[in-house]
Amino acid sequence: MPHTPVLKLDHVSKSFARVDTNDITHAVSDISLELEKGEFVCLVGTSGCGKSTLLRLIAGLIQPTMGQIMANGKPVEGPSPQRGMVFQQPTLFPWLTVEQNIAFSFRMAGTLKQNRAKVDRMLETIGLEPFRRDYPGQLSGGMAQRVALARTLICEPEILLLDEPLGALDAFTRMNMQDEIRSIWHSSGQLVIMVTHDVDEAVYMSTRVVIMEAHPGRIKAQIPIDLGEERHRSSPAFVEYRNRILGLLNY
């Protein structure tokens, strides 16, 4: 039996016709990747290199112009709770309470009744049980992002897509959330793909860093991070990885 990776990108390109001129923007061009269960992959690169487009393609929010994306051997044809995504902005529905936001996918699927206990457990896990009846407008940035994460995780996605989820948070909240996301990934063993601007964050969190280049968006290099579980931001190996990636990004 041939091995099927959790996610396979086969010569994927995406181009947009520009509105203002007659040009075409080649957001991503000829990207091939194979990603396995249990990997934590970070996409880094300058802005405009197509990181977010790539993530949206994988999510199924947009379709590739050429090439194919296979999740578990099946082509991706649209969004699915099996490929959950968290954005830089929490995009919580402001008219729903914390609890209702977390239960949103169950409500859509009409399975809320049998999943009440799951919602309760998730509220406990993310430590927002006391705020379950609050509205998103009352939450701090870190709390809101945690709810957004919970809302996605409760579907138990096989692939978790994170589009700069920590970009809008302050430094301390950010470091705490990095650890939280890592521990979630540890216990679930799913495939996580995270877009980030922050090279330190990429080295700290991932098992593989994919470095992208712009015009057209393409993969420049892939670096497996072999740092084990305990990671220290100032250890020599960590610094070496960081410098190597920054070098590849021309810094």
Next chain:
Amino acid sequence: MSVSGSSAPSRPAAGSSETGTAGMTRYELLELEQENKTPARRALDAFLTICPLLACGVALLEYYLVPDKFANPNPERYTILLLIPAAIYAILLAVSAVRYRAGDKQRYWKMLHRAPLWTAIYLVLAVFDYATLKTGALLYPFIPWVNDILNGAISDLPNLALSTLYSLRLLTLGYFAGVAAGLLTGITAGYSSRIRYWITPIVKILGPIPPVIWIPLVMIILPSLFTGSVFIIALGSWFPVTIATLTGISSIDPAYFDAARLLGATERQLIFRVAIPHAMPNILQGMTQGMSTACITLLTAEMTGVKAGLGWYVTWFKNWASYNRMFAAIIVLCIIFNAVSKALDLIKKRALRWQNGGGS
């Protein structure tokens, strides 16, 4: 200074006050801020709370002691009208006094807040009565005194009630037809750019025209005055609801749709679970605006063509120089429009809890 001395059951046990303001309830904080009132100020406050009752007494004395200039049958009606609110106030005040003794001062503060307004209302009534019934100084006979209005309303109660029902029926039918149509066009146009392409010019051209302008035309074209009026009122509320709904729906950040799609929402759910709730503040604002247009249109229709309803009642009795009945109808209109806008406000508050940061 300790705030833990009282025996209020609603308060947590002493101790919180000794550790600074942390752990203090909102109530305790408010009470603490009240503490620096001088005894003289407190006495003044207490006096203020009974002022409405005193003012009611002034109004009654004025009514009974100053001789009437005009015939005033059934004088007790106005007396009852004056006494009912005063009685309610007195009961509320007594309750607040009892609660104050028990340590709960919030009701008392509320009464303190109400007192000046209630006092002013009674004083204005006394002055009004003096300027009308007692002297006729205020544009007699066009402005009647309150008891005269009461007499007029009570003597013609069946007609007044029937007119009220007619008005309410017309308003309800027209308004809800307009809101329903407005929601339909607003939602579809907000959601689909192709529909928006065709709806926008219609709304842009017809929208700014006050709907009352169509009354003459509609009266000729449509089979009955009633259908015509419903149509006009519906048109008047359709426009603001459409505009507001369209704005609310087309201004949604697409990220919400992405997020909902990723969580498994279908196209239908995107409309009903994301687009509409998101546009709710706009929709309700459009409904409020639509209601005010509907009220204006209703009155104009009734005053110009329809032979029923409060608008008709007002013009009819104006023509008969029966000003007391005219004013009775105006007061009923006041009450209706206030009740309607209050109801809309309540709906808004309830539906938009999430906007004001109101938790559970």
